[in-house]
Amino acid sequence: MKPAPFEYHAPTSIADAVTLLARLEDEGCDAKILAGGQSLMPMLAMRVARPDALVDLRRVPGLDHIRLQDGHIAIGAMASKRAAELSELVRERQPLFHAATRLVGHQQIRNRGSVGGSFAHADPASEYPAVALVLDMEMVATGPDGERVIPAAEFFVTYMTTALEPGEILTEVRMPVLPAGTGWAIQEITRRSGDLALAGIALTLRIEAGRCTDARIAAFGIDATAVRLGEAEEALRGAAPNGESFARAGAIAAASLADPMSCIHASAEYRRHLVGTLLERALAEAAARAH
């Protein structure tokens, strides 16, 4: 369990990092960005990932901020998940993202693992991509041509694949402040505490005058990427926020899944069922928060 040989680079500015990535690409050298290493290092050790070069972002300054910026919350890609977890701003203004963060691995993982790394890694069972879809988050990519902003709905392409170009670095993620009165919930089924989810649901729910006016729901752990559950969202619009409509939404969501993943811990059928159960429970949890 030792990595295959690779070159190691540790640039000290974003500009250097971008230039370096461009040069490596020109040289036909397969380069990978190293952030917290919590996913990449095991893959290197198992020789599943065999890049020719690693570009370590840990010496690049200015990538670990967590701040309110133009009315939204901006988190630097290299901010640790633990920092996001401990941030008062995140906890108070974006409780869904905060709750999702606390579900990622264990504290040791969150100490090391970066916020940006989870978006770039795009594990189908990860919490963040689902939250990104629910919140319409934006990803800021920096490349040779400068910055561009990618909406979450376009960012996650497929299994562990994002819209980032080879020479681009994810530098920041942006999310709205959760509007007052919005209900939210994230629930998942894992085999053990801290494991990646067999299935999970993240959602926000608005209730006005005793009716659900807007539900934004995403499931994770069931498909190649996190997926929005549009049919369930639709079914909830205008429905009374009660057990009956939540159960119905759960059933609709379960039925709407195309082809859930299957593994030794959970069959496709079981995953489909879990999505329904989790959605029903998460809606009840969110409804209790909405006002």
Place this chain on the structure above:
Amino acid sequence: MAIDIPTRTDQLPTSATRFIGKAVNRIEDPALVSGTVEFIDNLSLPGMLHCAILRSPHPHARITGIDVSAALELPGVEAVLTGEDVERWCDPCFTAPEGWGNYCLAVGKVRFVGEPVVAVAATSRYIAEDALELIQVEYELLAPVANPDEAMAPGAPLVFESRGTNVIQSRTYTWGEVDRVFAEADRIVTRQFRWNRVGANPTETFGCICQWDLADNSLTCRGAYQTPRFMGIGRAASLRLPANKVKIISHAQGGGFGGKGGPRGTDIAALLSRKSDGRPVKYIEDRMEYLLAGGGQSWDRYYDASLALKADGTVTGFKVRLVDDQGAGAEGYGTISAAKPLAAFTGNYRIEAAFYDLTLVATNRAPTYPYRGYGPPPHNLVLESLMDVAARELTLDPAELRRRNYIRPEQFPYTVPSGNEYDSGNYAAVLDRVLELADYKGLREAQTKARAEGRLVGIGVVSTVEPGVFDWNAYATVGVPGVGVPEGVKVAVDVFGSVTVAVGFNLQGQGQFTIAAQVVADYLGVDMNTVKVTTASTDVALPHFGQGGSRLGVAVTGAILGACEKLRQTFCRVVAHVMQTEPEQIELLDGRLQMKGAPSHGMSIAEVAGLMLSRSDLLPLGVEPCPEATFVWVSPNRNQPDDQGRCRSYLTAAAATHVVQVEIDRDTGQVKILGYYIVDDCGTRLNPANVEGQLQGGVAQGVGAALYEEYVYDPQCQPLVSTFVDYLMPTIHEVPMTVKDHIVTPSPIAPLGAKGCGEGAIHTTPAALLCAINDALAPLGLECRETPASPRRLWQLLHDKA
């Protein structure tokens, strides 16, 4: 010189024990928590090379060609070892039963995924792994034997062609009038169970550094060796060396639990050293290697079992048919796990007749190894589950059914049908205490309420006996010969009165160094911090075994008491000579050798030792100037088994009852442990903190086996679990902190009345959890009879019903 080993603490030469029986701080811990313990991977020797192993990707294939030329050309590669070398220099590893073993590297064919095929020694592990990618191996695929059914089918491919069959052993044991009790039974309950593969997962995997001295033609192996002497003898046999040319230096181990294995890794590293001009070669098994093909897979079992009962709930007979998938041979002594249940086949109960139909089968899964507890965890799960089924059918409370059948206190020593003799116990007292501790009545009331709300809440009440202090005779029927497992120590007092205890084993986590220091300190009346416990390498150590079979705490206590007793006799002679009296007039008490009736006349231990080492002129004739003594302890009164395997095997019989309350989430199949209560009785608790650690750790592994862990293979025998992402060791979040209490029924025959206590919890927890789960499912008429009771499995059961 007859040596009596005290069986009671009040027989010690001290007016009050100061250390034994107390939760003294462990002497192992300062070095462990400060990181100064020398685990094998921390050690580096001059000129050392690193080994990496190319392993078979196929479960069953013939090797038709190996090309290592490109690997040899890689700078940094010093030696490459293949089956050809191994066949020239080695014999297959010793196994039980004999003849079902492999060479350390595949010769001719591979029998499981992960079997070592080629090994490389290079100047770094990185280079060694790079070199593996340059090796070409050609295989001709053979049909795999995926499970026992396939293995026993007519015309099945053979895992070991020379054996002519895949059945390693098939035999029955009949104890008592089995046919009669079943014919006369008022009720017979029968169930099938599937226990899927689980196993040991110590924090540290196996590792070693081997150096072949080409001038002396001798071998030194340093490593994470659990049973050093045994390992040395085995290496001498497989590497064709005289036993005195193999020296094993056992390093501290980050756990063991039976999974360390070691023969293959050691032989490979040794031969690589031989091939690279005697440079030391380090092999550190990584976690993927461990999970794939280390010693961590055990107990792959298919059970069909019946219990015969009278209408009043008296259990009269127990029949078990076990087909055990041993994997690719018997190299790991997995077979002993199937024989171990003989030591407590009928558990805590007065069951007059029993029958065991045992079939051990070879397949193309990885070979199985021992795991903490050896065989009883699955066996107890079967027995205790049947007890619960019977209780349900007879509408008896499961605790009550057990109580009615317990061996009664006055019946000890009690010989079970399968032959072993239980030394002592009070099972009803254990049950009473745990029911009180758990507020059993309250739990049942809460269950009734929960059921009315449609919740699936269940309670398990499970009793087990833990056979402690193993002896070889327990495994005679699967080909392990002999009676008497030795544990030898040397106790030496130096010129200043400090005491050194040399043992044959190294620390592994259980705290036996502390036990040794406690016993010496109380016997010799010295402070524990003047006692040093050290590990002797096999070239100088006394015969010993080390950790295993829930024995070492008791065994090392016996050995130390024996050595101290010999020291006392010598000291009495010396002091008597100096005081011009008879040795019988001198007694040892609280660290002083003094005149009986005139305690002011005497000498301290330090003074006697100092005198012996510095004033030979004062020594009596025949006494050497050596304040040291050795003693090799074996379990007293063991015997050879009869043709049905019956013998006095394990010395002690500890007991426990666990009460556990669980709730199953109907919609997700997840099990939550709501409460966990344990009362155990392991006789004298030499160090209560050690016992507590053993219990809590055993529970953790039991939770793993019952709910989480499983080595999954696909139908082609490809392992689907290769990392901790999929092999689900429970973490601190999944393991409940148990509520514990104990009672003490000292062993009348074991040193200081202590019973083996290292395995009891893992013997009990899987059964307790499964019984609780099935109690929760009972109103639905469902039963889960497969481990682990994972959410997927439970949900499927619930879903299929709905």
